[in-house]
Amino acid sequence: MDSxxxxxxxxxxxxxxxxxxxxxxGLLIVFSVTRVIFVPQGDLLAFGAxxxxxxxxxxxxxxxxxxDGAAALALVASLFGGWRAxxxxxxxxxxxxxxxxxxxxxxxxxxxxxxxxxxxxxIVTPMGPLIWRFAFRPIADASVLALLILAMALHFVLxxxxxLFFGPEEANAPALTDASFDLGALSVSGQSVAVLACCAALxxxxxxxxxxxxxGKVLRAAASxxxxxxxVGIDAGATGALAFGLASFIAALAGVLIGAITPLSYDAGFDxxxxxxxxxxxxxxxxxxxxxxxxxxxxxxxSLSSFWASAYREVIVFTLLIPILVWLSLRSGSPEDxx
Amino acid sequence: xxxxxNGPVPRVRVAAGRHWxxxxxxxxxxxxxxxxxxxxxxxxxxxxxxxTLVALGLVLLTGVSGQTSFGQASFVGLAAYATTLLxxxxxxxxxxxxxxxxxxxxxxxxxxGLVTARLSGHFLALVSVAWGMSFFALFGTLPLLxxxxxxxxxxxxxxGALSAESKRVNLAVIxxxxxxxxxxxxxxxxxxxxxxxxxxxxxxxMGESVGIDTIRLSRxxxxxxxxxxxxxxxLFAHFQRFISPTPFGLxxxxxxxxxxxxxxxxxxxxxxxxxxxxxxxxxxFNDWIPRITGRAGDFExxxxxxxxxxxxxRAPSGLLPLLLRLKRRGxxxxxxxxxxxxxxxxxxxxxxxxxxATALPNAAGQGxxxxxxxxxxxxxxxxxxxxxVSFAVHAGExxxxxxxxxxxxxxxxxxxxGVLAPDAGRVRLFGACAGHLPPRRVAALGIARTFQHxxxxxxxxxxxxxxxxxxxxxxxxxxxxxLRLDRTEEARLxxxxxxxxxxxxxxxxxDMPAGDLPLGQQRLVExxxxxxxxxxxxxxxxxxxxxxxxxxxxxxxLLRQLRAEGMGVLLVEHDMDFVMQLADRVVVMDxxxxxxEGPPERVQSDPVVLEAYLGGLA
Numbered sequence: 001m002d003s004x005x006x007x008x009x010x011x012x013x014x015x016x017x018x019x020x021x022x023x024x025x026g027l028l029i030v031f032s033v034t035r036v037i038f039v040p041q042g043d044l045l046a047f048g049a050x051x052x053x054x055x056x057x058x059x060x061x062x063x064x065x066x067x068d069g070a071a072a073l074a075l076v077a078s079l080f081g082g083w084r085a086x087x088x089x090x091x092x093x094x095x096x097x098x099x100x101x102x103x104x105x106x107x108x109x110x111x112x113x114x115x116x117x118x119x120x121x122x123i124v125t126p127m128g129p130l131i132w133r134f135a136f137r138p139i140a141d142a143s144v145l146a147l148l149i150l151a152m153a154l155h156f157v158l159x160x161x162x163x164l165f166f167g168p169e170e171a172n173a174p175a176l177t178d179a180s181f182d183l184g185a186l187s188v189s190g191q192s193v194a195v196l197a198c199c200a201a202l203x204x205x206x207x208x209x210x211x212x213x214x215x216g217k218v219l220r221a222a223a224s225x226x227x228x229x230x231x232v233g234i235d236a237g238a239t240g241a242l243a244f245g246l247a248s249f250i251a252a253l254a255g256v257l258i259g260a261i262t263p264l265s266y267d268a269g270f271d272x273x274x275x276x277x278x279x280x281x282x283x284x285x286x287x288x289x290x291x292x293x294x295x296x297x298x299x300x301x302x303s304l305s306s307f308w309a310s311a312y313r314e315v316i317v318f319t320l321l322i323p324i325l326v327w328l329s330l331r332s333g334s335p336e337d338x339x
Numbered sequence: 340x341x342x343x344x345n346g347p348v349p350r351v352r353v354a355a356g357r358h359w360x361x362x363x364x365x366x367x368x369x370x371x372x373x374x375x376x377x378x379x380x381x382x383x384x385x386x387x388x389x390x391t392l393v394a395l396g397l398v399l400l401t402g403v404s405g406q407t408s409f410g411q412a413s414f415v416g417l418a419a420y421a422t423t424l425l426x427x428x429x430x431x432x433x434x435x436x437x438x439x440x441x442x443x444x445x446x447x448x449x450x451x452g453l454v455t456a457r458l459s460g461h462f463l464a465l466v467s468v469a470w471g472m473s474f475f476a477l478f479g480t481l482p483l484l485x486x487x488x489x490x491x492x493x494x495x496x497x498x499g500a501l502s503a504e505s506k507r508v509n510l511a512v513i514x515x516x517x518x519x520x521x522x523x524x525x526x527x528x529x530x531x532x533x534x535x536x537x538x539x540x541x542x543x544x545m546g547e548s549v550g551i552d553t554i555r556l557s558r559x560x561x562x563x564x565x566x567x568x569x570x571x572x573x574l575f576a577h578f579q580r581f582i583s584p585t586p587f588g589l590x591x592x593x594x595x596x597x598x599x600x601x602x603x604x605x606x607x608x609x610x611x612x613x614x615x616x617x618x619x620x621x622x623x624f625n626d627w628i629p630r631i632t633g634r635a636g637d638f639e640x641x642x643x644x645x646x647x648x649x650x651x652x653r654a655p656s657g658l659l660p661l662l663l664r665l666k667r668r669g670x671x672x673x674x675x676x677x678x679x680x681x682x683x684x685x686x687x688x689x690x691x692x693x694x695x696a697t698a699l700p701n702a703a704g705q706g707x708x709x710x711x712x713x714x715x716x717x718x719x720x721x722x723x724x725x726x727x728v729s730f731a732v733h734a735g736e737x738x739x740x741x742x743x744x745x746x747x748x749x750x751x752x753x754x755x756x757g758v759l760a761p762d763a764g765r766v767r768l769f770g771a772c773a774g775h776l777p778p779r780r781v782a783a784l785g786i787a788r789t790f791q792h793x794x795x796x797x798x799x800x801x802x803x804x805x806x807x808x809x810x811x812x813x814x815x816x817x818x819x820x821x822l823r824l825d826r827t828e829e830a831r832l833x834x835x836x837x838x839x840x841x842x843x844x845x846x847x848x849x850d851m852p853a854g855d856l857p858l859g860q861q862r863l864v865e866x867x868x869x870x871x872x873x874x875x876x877x878x879x880x881x882x883x884x885x886x887x888x889x890x891x892x893x894x895x896x897l898l899r900q901l902r903a904e905g906m907g908v909l910l911v912e913h914d915m916d917f918v919m920q921l922a923d924r925v926v927v928m929d930x931x932x933x934x935x936e937g938p939p940e941r942v943q944s945d946p947v948v949l950e951a952y953l954g955g956l957a
Contacts (some may be wrong), residue, residue, distance in 0.1 A: 135648060135652075138652045139651065139652050139655045142651075142655035142656070143655070143656070145401065145405075145407060145600065145604065146600060146651060146655040146656070148407070148464070149596055149597060149600045149647075149651065150647075150648060150651045150652075152593050152596070152597075153597070153644040153645075153647040153648045153651070154644070154648060155644075156640050156641065156643070156644035157641055157644045157645055157648070159640070159641075160638060160640055160641025160642075160644065161641065164638075164641075274468065277465065278465065281465055312476065314472055314476075315472055315473045315476045318468070318469035318472055318473065319469060319473055322454065322466055322469055322470075
């Protein structure tokens with residue numbers, strides 16, 4: 001392998017690494033606030049990419065009907081919880097889906113990439129809070145294991161729905177830009193730059209959100225001590241919904257970004273999500289900078305191993321990760337007790 | 340032979356009895372059903388039995404010891420391919436295939452265990468996904484295994500001239516093996532090793548403090564779970580007589596976890612329940628849904644997963660506990676149990692305390708040095724929790740360690756008991772300085788401890804919790820326990836536990852779940868557990884917190900008696916009356932440093948101590 005190929009692979013690796021980082025951040029937020037390992041995040045990524053692709057093709061995506069159906073259920077449920085909950089329910093699960101549905105009907109036929117992407121984000125983002133509402137909130141206090149298994153089952157549900165909505169074919173999300181420019185001998189694609197820029201913007205945005213806004217601080221409080229946060233009056237239901245909302249927004253964004261580079265099918269999300277999970281684990285499920293380093297490492301490892309033996313790509317990535325995970329776990333010292 | 344026989348029948352026995360009832364029923368069904376069932380159900384229940392075997396291993400691994408594995412199907416595959424290759428291509432008898440398959444899975448699991456037993460929680464889950472994917476790729480690509488075309492015409496099960504061509508005979512064999520596996524697992528959990536295994540799930544520090552090698556034990560449980568999967572793989576190959584990589588993939592491993600969680604991860608009988616539900620539901624959905632929708636392969640998994648989610652939401656800890664609770668509804672237990680008084684008469688009863696007293700090793704004799712700290716320092720980052728602390732504890736002496744909150748007392752305890760290594764200085768145990776020892780080695784030397792925040796197996800009986808302390812005085816291993824060859828030793832350990840329970844006044848609550856006791860009595864359980872180690876030095880972290888007056892007096896009397904027997908006691912305590920009436924010497928700490936040491940009356944009038952406690956007002 002010459003240095004040119006290496007640089008091209010490195011560029012590839014860093015781009016996908018940035019995507020894994022986004023997913024890792026989403027997983028970290030959800031896990032630290034709710035103890036749920038959000039396996040279906042990868043499936044929401046696929047939803048994001050395929051929804052944008054369908055819109056760009058001038059079709060109304062099935063995910064829109066899923067949103068409308070689930071939101072209608074949530075709306076009905078919210079009507080039984082006092083007038084404040086009802087008001088919030090009408091806004092979030094009545095008016096919002098209505099606006100999105102009407103906008104999609106009007107705008108989808110125009111097939112403008114930016115609009116398709118924004119609509120895809122608007123359709124997929126509410127699915128996080130809806131998943132929290134219907135799947136996890138009823139057993140929010142169950143063991144981490146039970147929550148993990150529930151997340152696994154949910155992953156299969158979303159895959160089934162994905163197949164129903166989008167069929168088995170792969171599709172590309174519209175690209176933000178077709179530009180590319182040369183950097184010495186290396187051709188850098190504009191989309192790769194866009195991915196990195198979005199990733200940086202999101203990281204900075206989250207930093208601001210967690211550092212400067214009340215909602216962000218509430219999430220941090222809930223993450224550092226769930227029961228303590230509840231004792232000072234923080235609503236566990238609302239923090240969960242917010243965490244899942246952030247995660248699904250991140251997943252949808254990652255989906256439209258990576259979907260423009262690699263064609264995705266309805267079931268492609270799991271592997272991608274798994275690598276985001278690996279990156280998150282490298283951050284010990286708590287540290288964001290470590291997760292960032294882990295994400296780039298996974299991306300580059302994957303990109304390099306796909307050059308040598310593409311059929312074994314996944315196996316190589318995971319096998320190479322075992323020694324790193326072992327090292328991380330040994331570093332944490334004596335046997336630890338988990339809650 | 341054991342003094343405390345007056346309580347109700349111990350829970351453990353009841354539990355074991357229930358297992359035997361279930362097993363008898365199972366054996367009766369196994370004897371009759373295979374001959375009567377239609378062929379379709381023979382196959383279906385064969386699969387249920389095979390899945391039950393794998394799920395049983397997962398109950399031990401995931402439900403009881405808290406290690407999640409997404410790779411069990413690959414162990415099934417390893418054994419299945421091993422026996423297939425040997426019997427079909429090398430003409431070996433199936434039993435040889437079984438032996439080789441089990442050795443292969445066992446060794447593989449042991450090697451993986453070298454890596455995974457140290458991993459906790461998410462690390463293990465993730466690594467198991469990794470090896471699950473790797474083995475699946477291997478099964479699919481190794482030319483020898485013929486890829487996804489699979490290998491057919493595998494010879495049937497046979498022993499000597501007896502051959503089991505019929506699936507009905509196979510079904511009986513499978514469920515016979517399941518019955519044996521349930522019995523052996525039940526035996527295992529009701530034993531010294533079984534108690535130790537329970538500490539792996541969230542109480543490893545406590546386990547180490549009573550001398551359990553938690554890492555080795557995690558690995559052993561991991562190997563057992565893999566062997567169960569291996570046996571299932573062997574039976575699967577000869578039952579179906581055709582194998583391909585498909586049933587050994589990640590998705591199937593996830594199904595095994597579904598079974599365990601749906602059935603009830605902490606219950607052995609949750610395994611057959613969950614396996615039956617998942618296998619039958621999947622089969623029914625595969626049958627019915629394409630008929631309704633007119634499309635095959637699209638919606639079965641979707642509907643199945645929705646059902647799994649609904650089941651989990653109704654019963655997050657599994658269906659079996661839900662069913663048991665329904666059955667038991669009626670006599671309300673609970674609230675009334677809180678106020679069970681301690682058995683205040685126990686101390687005055689010589690029959691209870693003498694056998695234990697003689698069991699305590701006091702060879703060191705009065706006054707010998709048990710523990711000496713030499714300028715011990717320990718910091719957490721920039722916070723110096725202990726700075727150059729020195730003092731000693733001798734046999735037949737009660738030393739109290741006091742100081743305001745945050746003075747570094749618990750840190751010092753953790754340094755002495757091996758949980759933390761000192762940054763500087765030395766800890767000398769029994770006159771020898773062996774460098775830093777892990778907690779379980781410290782325990783083996785004869786140092787027992789309790790915890791400031793009580794660490795008990797909340798769902799297990801008081802007796803079982805106390806018997807954990809006797810771990811080091813037993814030898815029987817996994818195999819002995821599974822074959823129930825450990826009964827003499829087990830009786831001895833439980834007798835020792837009962838004796839110590841009586842000593843601290845818990846003789847009447849032996850069968851209650853430890854978590855249902857009030858906090859003060861939970862502390863007494865910890866003390867009884869510590870005494871079961873027959874320590875020469877006892878470390879007590881706030882033993883009197885939460886005790887009522889009568890209980891405190893009982894505890895003080897007990898500590899005096901232990902002192903008279905030659906035990907050394909180091910005690911952290913905030914209750915000054917308790918400390919001052921009991922301690923021979925008091926060590927006072929403030930901001931990580933020792934600020935005073937001496938007999939109680941001198942320390943009480945020490946101006947430096949008064950300054951620390953009262954802020955100079957006195």
